[in-house]
Amino acid sequence: xxxxxxxxxxxxxxxxxxxxxxxxxxxxxxxxxxxxxxxxxxxxxxxxxxxxxxxxxxxxxxxxxxxxxxxxxxxxxxxxxxxxxxxxxxxxxxxxxxxxxxxxxxxxxxxxxxxxxxxxxxxxxxxxxxxxxxxxxxxxxxxxxxxxxxxxxxxxxxxxxxxxxxxxxxxxxxxxxxxxxxxxxxxxxxxxxxxxxxxxxxxxxxxxxxxxxxxxxxxxxxxxxxxxxxxxxxxxxxxxxxxxxxxxxxxxxxxxxxxxxxxxxxxxxxxxxxxxxxxxxxxxxxxxxxxxxxxxxxxxxxxxxxxxxxxxxxxxxxxxxxxxxxxxxxxxxxxxxxxxxxxxxxxxxxxxxxxxxxxxxx
Ligand code: IPM
Ligand code: MN
Numbered sequence: 491x492x493x494x495x496x497x498x499x500x501x502x503x504x505x506x507x508x509x510x511x512x513x514x515x516x517x518x519x520x521x522x523x524x525x526x527x528x529x530x531x532x533x534x535x536x537x538x539x540x541x542x543x544x545x546x547x548x549x550x551x552x553x554x555x556x557x558x559x560x561x562x563x564x565x566x567x568x569x570x571x572x573x574x575x576x577x578x579x580x581x582x583x584x585x586x587x588x589x590x591x592x593x594x595x596x597x598x599x600x601x602x603x604x605x606x607x608x609x610x611x612x613x614x615x616x617x618x619x620x621x622x623x624x625x626x627x628x629x630x631x632x633x634x635x636x637x638x639x640x641x642x643x644x645x646x647x648x649x650x651x652x653x654x655x656x657x658x659x660x661x662x663x664x665x666x667x668x669x670x671x672x673x674x675x676x677x678x679x680x681x682x683x684x685x686x687x688x689x690x691x692x693x694x695x696x697x698x699x700x701x702x703x704x705x706x707x708x709x710x711x712x713x714x715x716x717x718x719x720x721x722x723x724x725x726x727x728x729x730x731x732x733x734x735x736x737x738x739x740x741x742x743x744x745x746x747x748x749x750x751x752x753x754x755x756x757x758x759x760x761x762x763x764x765x766x767x768x769x770x771x772x773x774x775x776x777x778x779x780x781x782x783x784x785x786x787x788x789x790x791x792x793x794x795x796x797x798x799x800x801x802x803x804x805x806x807x808x809x810x811x812x813x814x815x816x817x818x819x820x821x822x823x824x825x826x827x828x829x830x831x832x833x834x835x836x837x838x839x840x841x842x843x844x845x846x847x848x849x850x851x852x
Contacts (some may be wrong), residue, residue: 493804497530500560504538505578506777507787507836508566514789514840515564515796518812521844522800526808533560539570539578539777548581554589562799563590563770566792567777580632587625590768592760593656594663595623595739596798597774599726599746599756602790603821607751612726617750619729620671622664623739625760627656628690630736650737652690657697657735663763664733665705675730678702679711681718681738694735719745747774754788754827755820757795759802771799778829785835788827790816793843815846 501516503509516532523530535553542548557563568583586592601607601617609617627650634648661680668678680698682691695712702710713721715738721728722745734742747756753775760770773791781787793816801809819842825833832839845851 493528494561495529497528497562497803498533498560499530499799500533500535500557500563502535502537502563502565504566504568504582504777505540505570506567506779506782508538508568508777510566510783510785510836511773511787511789511792512564512566514836514843515792517837517840518793518815518843518847519796519800521847522808522812525811525847526805528800528805528808537582538568539573542570542573542578542581548578549585554586557586558590558768560768562803563768564796564799565770565772567773567775569777569779571779584630584632586770587760590760590762590770591626591764592762592767592770593624593626593659594759594761594763595625595736595743596667596759596761597621597623597739597743597746597756599722599729599743599750601750602755602817604824605751605755605820605827607749609723609726609749616727619726619746620667620731621739621743621746622660622667622731622733623743624656624660624734624736625739626736627651627653628736650687650690652693652735654693654697657694658701661694661698661701661733663761664731665701665708668708668731669705671731673730675709676707677709677711677730678705679713679718679729679732681713681715681732681734681742683715683738684712685714691735698733715742718742722746722749743774751827752788753791754829754832755790755794757791757798759795759798761802769799769802771795771802781829784830785837786830787836788829788832789836789839790820790827790843793840811847812843815843815851818846818851819843 503512598620601614631651637645684691756774797809797812
Protein backbone atom coordinates (compact mmCIF):
# COMPACT_ATOMS: atom_id res chain seq x y z
CA UNK A 491 0.00 0.00 0.00
CA UNK A 492 1.38 3.47 -0.77
CA UNK A 493 1.51 5.78 2.22
CA UNK A 494 -1.55 7.98 2.83
CA UNK A 495 -0.55 11.56 3.70
CA UNK A 496 -1.84 11.06 7.22
CA UNK A 497 -2.36 7.65 8.80
CA UNK A 498 -5.55 7.18 10.75
CA UNK A 499 -4.98 4.28 13.13
CA UNK A 500 -7.70 2.75 15.31
CA UNK A 501 -6.32 1.46 18.62
CA UNK A 502 -8.22 -1.31 20.39
CA UNK A 503 -6.35 -2.04 23.62
CA UNK A 504 -8.93 -4.71 24.47
CA UNK A 505 -8.70 -7.01 27.47
CA UNK A 506 -6.21 -8.01 30.16
CA UNK A 507 -2.68 -6.93 29.37
CA UNK A 508 -3.70 -5.81 25.85
CA UNK A 509 -3.87 -2.08 26.67
CA UNK A 510 -0.46 -2.18 28.41
CA UNK A 511 1.40 -3.76 25.50
CA UNK A 512 -0.47 -1.65 22.93
CA UNK A 513 0.64 1.47 24.80
CA UNK A 514 4.28 0.45 24.23
CA UNK A 515 3.68 -0.02 20.50
CA UNK A 516 2.07 3.43 20.36
CA UNK A 517 5.09 4.84 22.21
CA UNK A 518 7.43 3.38 19.57
CA UNK A 519 5.17 4.69 16.79
CA UNK A 520 5.46 8.20 18.24
CA UNK A 521 9.27 7.95 18.25
CA UNK A 522 9.70 6.47 14.78
CA UNK A 523 7.08 8.82 13.29
CA UNK A 524 9.09 11.80 14.57
CA UNK A 525 12.28 10.36 13.01
CA UNK A 526 10.64 9.49 9.70
CA UNK A 527 8.24 12.43 9.39
CA UNK A 528 5.14 10.23 9.45
CA UNK A 529 1.90 12.07 10.19
CA UNK A 530 -0.68 10.00 12.04
CA UNK A 531 -3.79 10.23 14.13
CA UNK A 532 -4.86 7.69 16.75
CA UNK A 533 -8.48 6.90 17.54
CA UNK A 534 -9.05 4.90 20.72
CA UNK A 535 -11.85 2.34 20.85
CA UNK A 536 -13.26 0.97 24.08
CA UNK A 537 -14.05 -2.60 22.98
CA UNK A 538 -13.66 -5.90 24.80
CA UNK A 539 -14.83 -7.72 27.89
CA UNK A 540 -15.24 -4.72 30.19
CA UNK A 541 -17.51 -2.92 27.77
CA UNK A 542 -19.46 -6.10 27.12
CA UNK A 543 -20.02 -6.66 30.85
CA UNK A 544 -21.02 -3.00 31.31
CA UNK A 545 -23.29 -2.54 28.29
CA UNK A 546 -23.82 -5.90 26.58
CA UNK A 547 -22.23 -4.50 23.42
CA UNK A 548 -19.41 -6.30 21.62
CA UNK A 549 -19.01 -4.61 18.24
CA UNK A 550 -21.80 -2.13 17.47
CA UNK A 551 -22.39 -1.76 13.70
CA UNK A 552 -21.53 1.95 13.76
CA UNK A 553 -18.16 1.18 15.36
CA UNK A 554 -17.45 -1.46 12.72
CA UNK A 555 -18.09 1.19 10.03
CA UNK A 556 -15.72 3.64 11.74
CA UNK A 557 -13.04 0.95 11.93
CA UNK A 558 -13.54 0.15 8.25
CA UNK A 559 -12.76 3.76 7.43
CA UNK A 560 -9.39 3.71 9.24
CA UNK A 561 -6.08 3.04 7.48
CA UNK A 562 -5.23 0.30 9.99
CA UNK A 563 -6.32 -1.24 13.27
CA UNK A 564 -3.88 -1.87 16.09
CA UNK A 565 -5.14 -4.49 18.52
CA UNK A 566 -3.87 -5.44 21.99
CA UNK A 567 -5.69 -8.62 23.04
CA UNK A 568 -9.14 -10.15 23.27
CA UNK A 569 -10.35 -12.45 26.09
CA UNK A 570 -11.82 -11.78 29.53
CA UNK A 571 -12.01 -14.25 32.46
CA UNK A 572 -15.59 -13.23 33.33
CA UNK A 573 -16.94 -13.67 29.82
CA UNK A 574 -17.68 -17.23 28.62
CA UNK A 575 -15.14 -18.53 26.09
CA UNK A 576 -16.00 -17.78 22.49
CA UNK A 577 -18.21 -14.75 23.06
CA UNK A 578 -15.51 -12.14 22.56
CA UNK A 579 -13.31 -14.29 20.32
CA UNK A 580 -16.16 -14.84 17.89
CA UNK A 581 -18.01 -11.57 18.45
CA UNK A 582 -15.03 -9.23 18.26
CA UNK A 583 -11.81 -10.76 16.93
CA UNK A 584 -13.22 -13.16 14.33
CA UNK A 585 -16.01 -10.71 13.50
CA UNK A 586 -13.42 -8.04 12.63
CA UNK A 587 -11.35 -10.51 10.59
CA UNK A 588 -14.44 -11.69 8.70
CA UNK A 589 -16.34 -8.40 8.30
CA UNK A 590 -13.22 -6.59 7.10
CA UNK A 591 -12.35 -9.61 4.92
CA UNK A 592 -8.82 -9.81 6.31
CA UNK A 593 -8.20 -13.00 4.42
CA UNK A 594 -4.48 -13.28 5.10
CA UNK A 595 -3.08 -13.88 8.57
CA UNK A 596 0.64 -13.22 8.26
CA UNK A 597 2.84 -14.57 11.05
CA UNK A 598 6.62 -14.29 10.82
CA UNK A 599 8.70 -16.77 12.83
CA UNK A 600 12.08 -15.18 13.41
CA UNK A 601 14.58 -15.69 16.20
CA UNK A 602 16.00 -12.37 17.39
CA UNK A 603 19.52 -11.90 18.78
CA UNK A 604 19.72 -12.66 22.49
CA UNK A 605 16.41 -14.52 22.54
CA UNK A 606 16.40 -18.03 23.96
CA UNK A 607 14.74 -20.77 21.95
CA UNK A 608 14.25 -24.37 23.06
CA UNK A 609 16.25 -25.18 19.92
CA UNK A 610 19.46 -24.10 21.59
CA UNK A 611 21.83 -25.01 18.81
CA UNK A 612 19.86 -22.90 16.31
CA UNK A 613 20.50 -19.19 15.86
CA UNK A 614 18.81 -16.21 14.18
CA UNK A 615 20.04 -17.42 10.78
CA UNK A 616 18.19 -20.75 11.21
CA UNK A 617 14.81 -19.52 12.46
CA UNK A 618 13.43 -17.05 9.98
CA UNK A 619 10.29 -18.00 8.08
CA UNK A 620 6.78 -16.70 7.59
CA UNK A 621 3.42 -18.44 7.87
CA UNK A 622 0.62 -17.23 5.60
CA UNK A 623 -2.58 -18.44 7.24
CA UNK A 624 -5.94 -18.29 5.44
CA UNK A 625 -8.09 -16.24 7.81
CA UNK A 626 -11.77 -16.41 6.83
CA UNK A 627 -12.82 -20.05 6.19
CA UNK A 628 -12.33 -23.63 7.39
CA UNK A 629 -13.65 -24.71 10.81
CA UNK A 630 -13.72 -21.02 11.74
CA UNK A 631 -16.68 -20.34 9.43
CA UNK A 632 -19.02 -21.19 12.31
CA UNK A 633 -21.06 -23.66 10.24
CA UNK A 634 -22.66 -26.46 12.18
CA UNK A 635 -25.21 -27.20 14.83
CA UNK A 636 -26.53 -29.49 17.50
CA UNK A 637 -29.01 -32.30 17.31
CA UNK A 638 -30.74 -33.41 20.54
CA UNK A 639 -28.66 -30.95 22.51
CA UNK A 640 -28.29 -31.75 26.18
CA UNK A 641 -29.58 -35.33 25.80
CA UNK A 642 -27.54 -38.55 25.90
CA UNK A 643 -28.07 -38.80 22.13
CA UNK A 644 -26.60 -35.39 21.42
CA UNK A 645 -24.81 -34.88 18.11
CA UNK A 646 -22.64 -31.86 17.31
CA UNK A 647 -21.51 -31.01 13.80
CA UNK A 648 -18.82 -28.45 12.98
CA UNK A 649 -18.19 -28.12 9.28
CA UNK A 650 -14.97 -27.02 7.60
CA UNK A 651 -15.78 -24.79 4.65
CA UNK A 652 -13.27 -24.23 1.86
CA UNK A 653 -14.00 -22.25 -1.29
CA UNK A 654 -12.07 -22.02 -4.54
CA UNK A 655 -12.06 -18.23 -4.27
CA UNK A 656 -10.96 -18.30 -0.63
CA UNK A 657 -8.03 -20.66 -1.10
CA UNK A 658 -6.96 -19.22 -4.44
CA UNK A 659 -6.64 -15.64 -3.20
CA UNK A 660 -4.63 -16.79 -0.21
CA UNK A 661 -2.36 -19.10 -2.24
CA UNK A 662 -1.80 -16.41 -4.87
CA UNK A 663 -0.94 -13.84 -2.21
CA UNK A 664 1.53 -16.31 -0.68
CA UNK A 665 3.29 -16.87 -4.03
CA UNK A 666 3.54 -13.09 -4.53
CA UNK A 667 4.84 -12.68 -1.00
CA UNK A 668 7.45 -15.43 -1.43
CA UNK A 669 8.67 -13.72 -4.59
CA UNK A 670 8.78 -10.33 -2.83
CA UNK A 671 10.51 -11.71 0.26
CA UNK A 672 13.21 -12.90 -2.10
CA UNK A 673 14.91 -15.27 0.31
CA UNK A 674 17.56 -17.36 -1.51
CA UNK A 675 15.37 -20.44 -0.86
CA UNK A 676 12.32 -18.95 -2.64
CA UNK A 677 10.28 -21.91 -1.42
CA UNK A 678 6.56 -21.94 -0.70
CA UNK A 679 5.42 -24.94 1.35
CA UNK A 680 1.74 -25.82 1.31
CA UNK A 681 0.85 -27.34 4.68
CA UNK A 682 -2.35 -29.42 4.72
CA UNK A 683 -3.55 -32.97 5.26
CA UNK A 684 -4.39 -34.23 1.78
CA UNK A 685 -4.17 -37.88 2.86
CA UNK A 686 -7.17 -37.50 5.18
CA UNK A 687 -9.10 -34.35 4.22
CA UNK A 688 -9.66 -35.68 0.74
CA UNK A 689 -12.24 -33.08 -0.30
CA UNK A 690 -11.32 -29.73 1.22
CA UNK A 691 -7.59 -30.18 1.06
CA UNK A 692 -7.82 -31.69 -2.40
CA UNK A 693 -9.27 -28.33 -3.46
CA UNK A 694 -6.29 -26.58 -1.80
CA UNK A 695 -3.83 -28.98 -3.45
CA UNK A 696 -5.24 -28.59 -6.96
CA UNK A 697 -5.43 -24.82 -6.61
CA UNK A 698 -1.85 -24.70 -5.32
CA UNK A 699 -0.58 -26.71 -8.30
CA UNK A 700 -2.40 -24.46 -10.77
CA UNK A 701 -1.25 -21.17 -9.25
CA UNK A 702 2.32 -22.52 -8.91
CA UNK A 703 2.59 -22.66 -12.72
CA UNK A 704 2.36 -18.86 -12.80
CA UNK A 705 5.39 -18.56 -10.49
CA UNK A 706 8.19 -20.63 -12.06
CA UNK A 707 10.75 -18.72 -9.96
CA UNK A 708 9.22 -20.02 -6.69
CA UNK A 709 9.75 -23.64 -5.63
CA UNK A 710 6.38 -25.20 -4.75
CA UNK A 711 6.57 -27.67 -1.88
CA UNK A 712 4.17 -29.70 0.25
CA UNK A 713 4.11 -31.09 3.80
CA UNK A 714 1.41 -32.77 5.83
CA UNK A 715 0.67 -30.71 8.92
CA UNK A 716 1.87 -33.32 11.42
CA UNK A 717 5.18 -33.75 9.61
CA UNK A 718 5.49 -29.97 9.38
CA UNK A 719 5.29 -29.69 13.19
CA UNK A 720 8.18 -32.10 13.44
CA UNK A 721 10.30 -30.31 10.83
CA UNK A 722 9.63 -26.90 12.37
CA UNK A 723 11.43 -28.13 15.47
CA UNK A 724 14.02 -30.39 13.85
CA UNK A 725 15.01 -28.28 10.82
CA UNK A 726 13.44 -24.81 11.03
CA UNK A 727 16.05 -23.52 8.56
CA UNK A 728 14.32 -25.54 5.83
CA UNK A 729 11.37 -23.14 5.67
CA UNK A 730 10.98 -19.88 3.75
CA UNK A 731 7.21 -19.30 3.47
CA UNK A 732 4.40 -21.65 4.52
CA UNK A 733 0.84 -21.27 3.26
CA UNK A 734 -1.89 -23.11 5.14
CA UNK A 735 -5.54 -23.35 6.11
CA UNK A 736 -7.07 -21.39 8.97
CA UNK A 737 -7.22 -24.15 11.63
CA UNK A 738 -3.80 -25.63 10.89
CA UNK A 739 -2.38 -22.11 10.68
CA UNK A 740 -3.69 -21.37 14.16
CA UNK A 741 -1.93 -24.43 15.55
CA UNK A 742 1.40 -24.25 13.73
CA UNK A 743 1.83 -20.53 14.48
CA UNK A 744 1.72 -21.21 18.22
CA UNK A 745 4.48 -23.74 17.59
CA UNK A 746 6.28 -21.07 15.55
CA UNK A 747 5.73 -18.62 18.40
CA UNK A 748 7.53 -20.84 20.89
CA UNK A 749 10.48 -21.69 18.66
CA UNK A 750 11.11 -17.99 18.12
CA UNK A 751 11.22 -17.48 21.88
CA UNK A 752 7.58 -17.33 22.97
CA UNK A 753 4.42 -15.32 22.53
CA UNK A 754 6.17 -12.29 24.04
CA UNK A 755 7.87 -11.75 20.69
CA UNK A 756 5.40 -13.21 18.15
CA UNK A 757 3.28 -10.76 16.16
CA UNK A 758 0.76 -11.13 13.37
CA UNK A 759 -1.03 -9.17 10.68
CA UNK A 760 -4.61 -9.76 9.55
CA UNK A 761 -4.46 -8.40 6.04
CA UNK A 762 -7.11 -7.37 3.60
CA UNK A 763 -4.74 -6.75 0.69
CA UNK A 764 -7.48 -5.51 -1.66
CA UNK A 765 -7.60 -1.80 -2.60
CA UNK A 766 -9.25 0.11 0.24
CA UNK A 767 -9.09 -2.90 2.57
CA UNK A 768 -8.56 -2.34 6.29
CA UNK A 769 -5.94 -4.55 7.95
CA UNK A 770 -5.39 -5.27 11.63
CA UNK A 771 -2.15 -5.87 13.53
CA UNK A 772 -1.83 -7.70 16.85
CA UNK A 773 0.57 -9.48 19.15
CA UNK A 774 -0.11 -13.20 19.00
CA UNK A 775 -0.35 -13.72 22.76
CA UNK A 776 -3.68 -13.54 24.53
CA UNK A 777 -4.93 -11.13 27.18
CA UNK A 778 -3.04 -12.87 30.06
CA UNK A 779 -5.52 -11.70 32.74
CA UNK A 780 -3.33 -12.83 35.62
CA UNK A 781 -0.62 -10.35 34.61
CA UNK A 782 -2.99 -7.42 34.08
CA UNK A 783 -1.64 -4.19 35.56
CA UNK A 784 1.62 -5.79 36.74
CA UNK A 785 3.91 -4.27 34.08
CA UNK A 786 5.24 -7.81 33.63
CA UNK A 787 4.24 -8.75 30.11
CA UNK A 788 6.66 -8.46 27.19
CA UNK A 789 5.61 -5.71 24.75
CA UNK A 790 8.07 -6.77 22.01
CA UNK A 791 5.30 -8.70 20.20
CA UNK A 792 3.07 -5.61 20.25
CA UNK A 793 5.96 -3.44 19.07
CA UNK A 794 6.62 -5.91 16.24
CA UNK A 795 2.92 -5.72 15.35
CA UNK A 796 3.37 -1.94 15.09
CA UNK A 797 6.34 -2.52 12.76
CA UNK A 798 4.12 -4.73 10.58
CA UNK A 799 1.48 -1.98 10.58
CA UNK A 800 4.07 0.52 9.34
CA UNK A 801 5.32 -1.91 6.69
CA UNK A 802 1.81 -2.48 5.35
CA UNK A 803 0.70 1.14 5.41
CA UNK A 804 3.51 2.26 3.12
CA UNK A 805 6.31 2.95 5.62
CA UNK A 806 8.76 0.06 5.12
CA UNK A 807 11.77 2.16 6.16
CA UNK A 808 10.18 3.09 9.48
CA UNK A 809 9.21 -0.57 9.98
CA UNK A 810 12.76 -1.74 9.36
CA UNK A 811 14.09 0.86 11.83
CA UNK A 812 11.74 -0.42 14.53
CA UNK A 813 12.76 -4.03 13.90
CA UNK A 814 16.46 -3.14 14.06
CA UNK A 815 15.91 -1.24 17.31
CA UNK A 816 14.02 -4.24 18.74
CA UNK A 817 16.87 -6.58 17.78
CA UNK A 818 19.32 -4.24 19.50
CA UNK A 819 17.23 -4.38 22.67
CA UNK A 820 16.73 -8.18 22.66
CA UNK A 821 20.37 -8.73 21.75
CA UNK A 822 21.99 -6.43 24.30
CA UNK A 823 19.56 -5.59 27.11
CA UNK A 824 16.89 -8.13 27.93
CA UNK A 825 17.53 -11.16 30.12
CA UNK A 826 14.57 -13.18 28.89
CA UNK A 827 11.45 -12.76 26.79
CA UNK A 828 9.20 -14.42 29.37
CA UNK A 829 6.68 -12.33 31.31
CA UNK A 830 8.20 -11.18 34.61
CA UNK A 831 11.69 -12.42 33.73
CA UNK A 832 12.75 -9.76 31.25
CA UNK A 833 14.90 -7.79 33.71
CA UNK A 834 12.67 -4.80 32.87
CA UNK A 835 9.03 -3.81 33.27
CA UNK A 836 6.69 -3.63 30.25
CA UNK A 837 7.00 0.15 29.85
CA UNK A 838 10.78 0.05 30.36
CA UNK A 839 11.15 -2.32 27.40
CA UNK A 840 9.17 0.19 25.29
CA UNK A 841 11.48 2.97 26.54
CA UNK A 842 14.55 0.91 25.57
CA UNK A 843 13.25 0.47 22.03
CA UNK A 844 12.52 4.20 21.76
CA UNK A 845 15.99 4.97 23.11
CA UNK A 846 17.61 2.59 20.60
CA UNK A 847 15.67 4.29 17.80
CA UNK A 848 16.68 7.76 18.94
CA UNK A 849 20.32 6.84 19.44
CA UNK A 850 20.37 5.45 15.92
CA UNK A 851 21.03 1.92 17.22
CA UNK A 852 18.82 0.82 14.39
C1 IPM B 1 -5.16 -16.46 17.18
C2 IPM B 1 -6.09 -16.82 18.30
C3 IPM B 1 -7.54 -16.78 17.79
C4 IPM B 1 -7.66 -17.80 16.68
C5 IPM B 1 -8.60 -17.00 18.87
C6 IPM B 1 -8.46 -16.04 20.03
C7 IPM B 1 -10.00 -16.94 18.31
O1 IPM B 1 -5.76 -18.09 18.83
O2 IPM B 1 -5.21 -15.31 16.72
O3 IPM B 1 -4.38 -17.32 16.75
O4 IPM B 1 -7.92 -18.99 16.94
O5 IPM B 1 -7.51 -17.41 15.51
MN1 MN C 1 -4.02 -18.97 17.89
